[in-house]
Amino acid sequence: MVLDVRNIEALAAELAPLHPADILKRAQQEYPADLAISFSGAEDVVLIDMAWRNKLPFRVFTLDTARLHAQTYRFLDTVREKYAVEIEAYFPQPDAVQQLVRTKGYFSFYNEGHEECCAIRKVEPLRRALAGLRAYVTGQRRDQSPGTRAEIPTVQLDTGFSLPGQDLVKFNPLANWSSGKVWQYIREHEVPYNPLHDIGFRSIGCEPCTRATNPGEHEREGRWWWEEATKRECGIHIINLGNQ
Secondary structure (H helix, E strand, O other), rough: OOHHHHHHHHHHHHOOOOOOOHHHHHHHHOOOOOEEEEEOOOOHHHHHHHHHOOOOEEEEEEEOOEEOHHHHHHHHHHHHHHHHHOOOEEEOOOHHHHHHHHHHHHOOOOHHOEEEHHHHHHHHHHHHHOOOOOOEEEEEHHHHOOOOOOOOOOOOOOOOOOOOOOOHHHHHHOOOHHHHHHHHHHHHHHHOOOHHHHOOOOOOOOOHHHHHOOOOOOOOHOOOOOOOHHHHOOOOOHHOOOOO
């Protein structure tokens, strides 16, 4: 039976003290046929590993922007092979990419901001990925971005991607975990991770918009570093900015 979305805040409070694996189990119980894990980085593969170890049936999707690092593509295949899971890749619409590149070039985001490029390469594909789902799981953590993610709950309504007449529920099982806790789990359970992490990349997105961070810098300093920190969301987590 699908949960009553009117009680979403109460559910978030109930799930907050639980281990992420138990939150995953609850998500699967609530949405056995309409749930998927959104996969891109270290946090997300931890969730895949937890689901796999607990023998939970799960789907996985990823957004292939066509501008990822070569290491990221190899990482995706490593995860697919280790967990014997099909990774449902969603790509940007070719016509939209062609129009952007023809009119503004390959690197317009350095001058005009990343929103337009991310809308084409991430946001629109995510809408297609979520269209057949009632709920999905992300690896967001509160300590990832003090400016935009400090208040994310363990579960919420995703008002940015809900369809008319159909609420979309977003589970964030790792919301209360720190980066250190994630990496402790990765080491202890021999979870595969993107090799870019070994050379200073702490938060990994598209190749032109991601750099290694320096000692003392927050992990999100390596994303869209030419913009203000308050704007460092690509649009797939638009509700973090307070936009409905």
